[in-house]
Structure formats: structure tokens, C-alpha cells
Amino acid sequence: MTTPTEHWTREQLADIRTRVERFIDDIVIPQEPAPGQTLDLATRDQLRVAAQEAGIFAPHVPQRWGGLGLPISHWPEIFEAVGRSPIGPVVLNCMAPDEGNMHMLSEIATEEQKRKYLSPLASGETSSCFGMTEPHPGAGSDPSQLQTLARREAGQWVIHGEKRYSSGANHAGFMIVMAKTEPHDDPASAGATMFIVSMDAPGVSVPRQIDTIDRTIGGGHPHVVLDEVRVEEDDVLGEPHQGFRYAQVRLGPARLTHCMRWLGLATRAQEIALQRANEREIFDAKLSEQGIAQVMIADSEIDIETSRSIIARTARLLEDDPRAGSRLSSIAKVHCSEAVHRIIDRAVQLCGGDGVSMDLPLAQYLNEVRPFRIYDGSSETHRWAIARRAAHRQRQNAMHAVGTDQ
Ligand SMILES: Cc1cc2nc3c(=O)[nH]c(=O)nc-3n(C[C@H](O)[C@H](O)[C@H](O)COP(=O)(O)OP(=O)(O)OC[C@H]3O[C@@H](n4cnc5c(N)ncnc54)[C@H](O)[C@@H]3O)c2cc1C
Structure with a gap:
């Protein structure tokens, strides 16, 4: 969680909320795409610069990593104000899946991983996706059906499997991948590890976009293939086997x-x-x-x-x-x-x-x-x-x- 040292007074919180509401009403809503259309990247980037200049970007991220550092008990009114526009969350960099990934990185990642992944995510330099759901009969409602495997080989991890509905994968710089890591011959095992995988890594491909009824934000919810993808020990998020x-x-x-x-x-x-x-x-x-x-x-x-x-x-x-x-x-x-x-x-x-x-x-x-x-x-x-x-x-x-x- 955001550290208690990042203390906010009632007046400061009211001021942020007012600024967010005004920004959404005056700057964001006039730039919304027509109903059924998708926000184009140029408009998104121009609005993000405006949000940074207005001092309201990444409200949930600890200040140390470039955000406002609001504690979670103060997120509801700010996020509700941001959500009044379907493009508000992406403009303020507090949309899924990046927002959840930023929170998890700030809680679990090593200092080096925070520098490498959390900092550019919080500044909007890169974006991320989260790979849990798989094609049938793999993980969906029941995560214990995880089929993606990771094995240790010559000091590296080798990940093999397929993910789908990986929101934002088309534009993402990296994916947080959930893979089964122990013991593979026991289907009841809950052992799984999270890995940070670059979307440019050899073996990662996005063969198919899955067309869903939501349209406003680009990046899609694609199918992602991980074909014998090699990552280093440093790319394990937190401890091995603690993924669930x-x-x-x-x-x-x-x-x-x-x-x-x-x-x-x-x-x-x-x-x-x-x-x-x-x-x-x-x-x-x-x-x-x-x-x-x-x-x-x-x-x-x-x-x-x-x-x-x-x-x-x-x-x-x-x-x-x-x-x-x-x-x-x-x-x-x-x-x-x-x-x-x-x-x-x-x-x-x-x-x-x-x-x-x-x-x-x-x-x-x-x-x-x-x-x-x-x-x-x-x-x-x-x-x-x-x-x-x-x-x-x-x-x-x-x-x-x-x-x-x-
Ligand atoms: C727009 C969108 C974005 C998504 N983004 C991501 C993402 O970024 N990363 C990611 O990993 N996944 C993502 N998902 C996938 C999502 O998490 C899965 O679709 C969800 O977990 C359900 O899995 P499933 O589709 O395999 O359905 P199934 O597991 O096949 O479930 C089908 C249905 O079974 C019913 N059901 C479930 N549990 C029970 C129960 N206990 N008793 C009775 N009935 C039950 C429910 O009605 C459920 O809808 C996204 C999905 C969508 C639609």
C-alpha cells in the first residue's frame, strides 16, 4: 500500500478532486471519440501531457515512483471523477491493467524491477498487460487450471504457453505472466510464479486480436503466444511459486x-x-x-x-x-x-x-x-x-x- 508518510490533508484532497473534475469536464470530455469509436493514440498522448502539466497524473502511484501517492482510502472519489469519461482513466494513467500492475509492482517488485518497470509505467513511457487467462481447457474462472509452464534451464526460466484476453497487449512493453512452476505432474498443485516478460522477447507473438464489445480504448484483448520464451532469474516478480x-x-x-x-x-x-x-x-x-x-x-x-x-x-x-x-x-x-x-x-x-x-x-x-x-x-x-x-x-x-x- 502507499506509505502513510504520504499524508494528505482534507483541503489538499478536496483541491485534487476539484482539479480532476474540472480537467475531465473541460479538457477530456470535449476530446472523447464519437460513440462506438476508439480513442486515437495522438489524442491520448496530447491529453496525457495536459494531465501531467495539471499535476494529476498517476494519482495512485507512490510519489517516489512519480505519482501523486494518494492512499487507497482516497482513491474512490478521485477514480469515480476520472471514470465519468470512458477515456479519463487512460488519460490520467490509472486504467486497467496498468493500474493493477503498478500497484502490484510497488508492493512486490525488487528496487531494480521498480526502476526498470514501475517508473516508466508510472510516467506513461511504456504500458503493460497481464497474462492469466488461457484458451480452454486452461485458466479462466478456475486459475488452478493454469497450463502455461515455466521450467528452469541453464540458469534461466523457459516459459511455454498461450494467453488470451490479455488487455492492452497490442501496445504493451511488457507482460506480467502467470505460469505454473511446481510440480508439473500434480494437477492439484497451486504452485505458480509471476514473470515480467518483454513483449519484444524472442518467442512472444500476438497472433490474433479478439474482437469484444468494448471499443473506446485501443490495445485490445488479444491472444498471446509464449513459445519457449527465455527470461532471467531477475525477471521473476517477487519470489518463485508465490504467483497465486x-x-x-x-x-x-x-x-x-x-x-x-x-x-x-x-x-x-x-x-x-x-x-x-x-x-x-x-x-x-x-x-x-x-x-x-x-x-x-x-x-x-x-x-x-x-x-x-x-x-x-x-x-x-x-x-x-x-x-x-x-x-x-x-x-x-x-x-x-x-x-x-x-x-x-x-x-x-x-x-x-x-x-x-x-x-x-x-x-x-x-x-x-x-x-x-x-x-x-x-x-x-x-x-x-x-x-x-x-x-x-x-x-x-x-x-x-x-x-x-x-
Ligand atoms: C474485456 C475483457 C478483458 C479481460 N482482460 C484480461 C486480462 O487483462 N488478463 C487476463 O488474464 N484475463 C483477462 N480477461 C479474461 C477474464 O478474466 C476471463 O474471461 C474470466 O476469468 C472468465 O474466464 P473464461 O472466459 O475462461 O470463462 P469460463 O471460465 O469458461 O467461465 C464461463 C462462465 O462460467 C460461469 N461460472 C464461473 N464460475 C462459476 C461457478 N463457481 N459456478 C457456476 N458458474 C460459474 C460464469 O458465468 C462464467 O462467465 C478479460 C476478459 C474480458 C472479457
């Missing part, structure tokens, strides 16, 4: 920052719907005064506020007790990924035909948030884990009660 533990270090905060950013987009959708509902008159009354429309508007307000509350609570917990925070982030992820989808879907409905057209951005917003119910753990995987933890808690409590009765 490190994945949790990354995922707890990473799935919560997705909630923050997508909540920002959902609040923008609600603003568009409210403006329409206040202007449009049908059946002799404004839409915003018609009961059934009011139910939709109110339900979205409730979804916004409940999402904000669970995000804020989880962020505080992630700072104070990362394991408990990671568990709560699973519940927050299910709630927020489904809530933002409901909010944007209601906004589409309130805007009628325009809602599903490309005259308004709402249909594209739906396409941007829909995959969030699948990546970073699908709603079903999380519900399965949440139910198992709840049942386990009851068993533990029952055993404890029996123990204290005796």
Missing part, C-alpha cells in the same frame, strides 16, 4: 478500482437520463414526473449510493487489513458490476430510441461495462466463493460455541 498469493495482492484493489471507474461512468449515464427526463414531455407531463420513470430514476440513485458506500468501506479496509479488504472486494465487485449495468440500462430505457442509437453515448457505455460482470471474477465465481466463506464462518462459529459450552 501475488494475484490476490493485485486483484483485491484492482477489482475495486474497476468499481470506482465504472461507477463514474454510470453517474454520467444517470445525468444524461435526468436531463432527458426533465426535458421530454409525453402524455401531458414531463417524463421525470411520471411514476414508472421515477421508479427507474430512484432505483439508479439507490444503486449509485449503495455502490459508493461499499466501495468506500472496502477501500478503507484494504488500507487497514488487506486480507479482509480483499474478501469484501469480492462482494463489492458483484454489487457494483451489476449496479452500474442496471443504472446505464435504465438510462438507455429512459432515452427511448436515442438510448440505443449512437447519437447518445449510452449504448456504448453499456458495451463498455458489460464485460465487467465476467472479468476480475465473474458474478457466479464470486457468489460461489462468498457462499462458501459464509458457510465456513457458520461452521467455525458453531464449533467455537460447542468449545465454549464444554
